[in-house]
Amino acid sequence: xxxxxxxxxxxxxxxxxxxxxxxxxxxxxxxxxxxxxxxxxxxxxxxxxxxxxxxxxxxxxxxxxxxxxxxxxxxxxxxxxxxxxxxxxxxxxxxxxxxxxxxxxxxxxxxxxxx
Numbered sequence: 001x002x003x004x005x006x007x008x009x010x011x012x013x014x015x016x017x018x019x020x021x022x023x024x025x026x027x028x029x030x031x032x033x034x035x036x037x038x039x040x041x042x043x044x045x046x047x048x049x050x051x052x053x054x055x056x057x058x059x060x061x062x063x064x065x066x067x068x069x070x071x072x073x074x075x076x077x078x079x080x081x082x083x084x085x086x087x088x089x090x091x092x093x094x095x096x097x098x099x100x101x102x103x104x105x106x107x108x109x110x111x112x113x114x115x
Contacts, residue, residue, distance in 0.1 A: 003044035010086035
Protein backbone atom coordinates (compact mmCIF):
# COMPACT_ATOMS: atom_id res chain seq x y z
CA UNK A 1 0.00 0.00 0.00
CA UNK A 2 1.02 3.60 -0.45
CA UNK A 3 0.92 5.46 2.88
CA UNK A 4 -0.45 8.73 1.56
CA UNK A 5 -2.84 11.31 3.01
CA UNK A 6 -6.24 9.93 1.94
CA UNK A 7 -6.09 6.42 3.42
CA UNK A 8 -5.66 7.57 7.05
CA UNK A 9 -8.63 9.89 6.51
CA UNK A 10 -10.97 7.04 5.52
CA UNK A 11 -9.54 4.67 8.14
CA UNK A 12 -10.43 7.28 10.76
CA UNK A 13 -13.90 7.72 9.26
CA UNK A 14 -14.42 3.94 9.44
CA UNK A 15 -13.22 3.99 13.07
CA UNK A 16 -10.31 1.74 12.27
CA UNK A 17 -7.89 4.49 13.33
CA UNK A 18 -8.52 6.76 16.29
CA UNK A 19 -7.09 10.28 16.18
CA UNK A 20 -6.15 12.13 19.37
CA UNK A 21 -7.99 15.44 19.95
CA UNK A 22 -4.83 17.46 19.26
CA UNK A 23 -4.47 15.91 15.79
CA UNK A 24 -8.15 16.47 15.02
CA UNK A 25 -7.70 20.13 15.95
CA UNK A 26 -4.66 20.40 13.66
CA UNK A 27 -6.51 18.80 10.75
CA UNK A 28 -9.64 20.90 11.16
CA UNK A 29 -7.53 24.07 11.28
CA UNK A 30 -5.71 23.09 8.09
CA UNK A 31 -2.40 23.41 9.88
CA UNK A 32 0.41 21.59 8.04
CA UNK A 33 1.95 18.57 9.73
CA UNK A 34 5.73 18.77 9.46
CA UNK A 35 7.32 16.10 7.28
CA UNK A 36 8.95 13.54 9.56
CA UNK A 37 7.05 14.76 12.64
CA UNK A 38 5.83 12.05 15.02
CA UNK A 39 2.22 12.73 13.96
CA UNK A 40 3.01 12.20 10.28
CA UNK A 41 5.04 9.05 10.91
CA UNK A 42 2.32 7.68 13.20
CA UNK A 43 -0.39 8.33 10.60
CA UNK A 44 1.56 6.58 7.88
CA UNK A 45 2.67 3.64 10.02
CA UNK A 46 -0.77 3.12 11.53
CA UNK A 47 -2.30 3.18 8.03
CA UNK A 48 0.05 0.48 6.80
CA UNK A 49 -0.64 -1.72 9.83
CA UNK A 50 -4.41 -1.14 9.58
CA UNK A 51 -4.56 -2.03 5.89
CA UNK A 52 -2.56 -5.20 6.55
CA UNK A 53 -4.99 -6.14 9.32
CA UNK A 54 -7.97 -5.48 7.04
CA UNK A 55 -6.33 -7.72 4.44
CA UNK A 56 -5.79 -10.50 6.99
CA UNK A 57 -9.43 -10.29 8.08
CA UNK A 58 -10.64 -10.49 4.47
CA UNK A 59 -8.40 -13.51 3.89
CA UNK A 60 -9.77 -15.12 7.06
CA UNK A 61 -13.31 -14.65 5.74
CA UNK A 62 -12.31 -16.24 2.43
CA UNK A 63 -10.81 -19.18 4.34
CA UNK A 64 -13.98 -19.57 6.43
CA UNK A 65 -15.94 -19.77 3.18
CA UNK A 66 -13.59 -22.49 1.94
CA UNK A 67 -11.98 -20.26 -0.67
CA UNK A 68 -8.49 -18.95 -1.24
CA UNK A 69 -8.30 -15.17 -1.38
CA UNK A 70 -4.54 -14.82 -1.82
CA UNK A 71 -4.88 -14.23 -5.57
CA UNK A 72 -7.81 -11.83 -5.13
CA UNK A 73 -6.92 -9.59 -2.19
CA UNK A 74 -3.85 -7.41 -1.81
CA UNK A 75 -2.88 -4.40 0.23
CA UNK A 76 -2.61 -2.40 -2.97
CA UNK A 77 -6.20 -3.19 -3.97
CA UNK A 78 -7.44 -2.29 -0.49
CA UNK A 79 -5.47 0.96 -0.67
CA UNK A 80 -7.02 1.84 -4.06
CA UNK A 81 -10.51 1.01 -2.81
CA UNK A 82 -10.10 3.06 0.38
CA UNK A 83 -8.61 6.02 -1.49
CA UNK A 84 -11.52 6.08 -3.96
CA UNK A 85 -14.07 5.63 -1.17
CA UNK A 86 -12.59 8.52 0.83
CA UNK A 87 -12.76 10.82 -2.18
CA UNK A 88 -16.38 9.84 -2.91
CA UNK A 89 -17.45 10.36 0.70
CA UNK A 90 -15.68 13.69 0.91
CA UNK A 91 -17.43 14.82 -2.29
CA UNK A 92 -20.82 13.61 -1.05
CA UNK A 93 -21.04 10.93 -3.78
CA UNK A 94 -21.14 8.00 -1.35
CA UNK A 95 -21.67 7.19 2.32
CA UNK A 96 -21.19 4.27 4.67
CA UNK A 97 -24.32 2.44 5.75
CA UNK A 98 -24.80 -0.30 8.32
CA UNK A 99 -22.14 0.86 10.76
CA UNK A 100 -21.32 3.88 12.84
CA UNK A 101 -18.64 6.12 11.44
CA UNK A 102 -16.67 9.10 12.68
CA UNK A 103 -16.91 12.43 10.94
CA UNK A 104 -14.90 12.75 7.76
CA UNK A 105 -12.07 15.07 8.79
CA UNK A 106 -9.71 16.90 6.44
CA UNK A 107 -6.61 15.10 5.22
CA UNK A 108 -3.28 15.76 6.87
CA UNK A 109 -1.26 18.33 4.96
CA UNK A 110 2.42 17.50 4.73
CA UNK A 111 4.83 18.81 2.12
CA UNK A 112 6.86 15.93 0.82
CA UNK A 113 8.76 14.83 -2.26
CA UNK A 114 7.02 11.44 -1.96
CA UNK A 115 3.54 12.53 -3.08
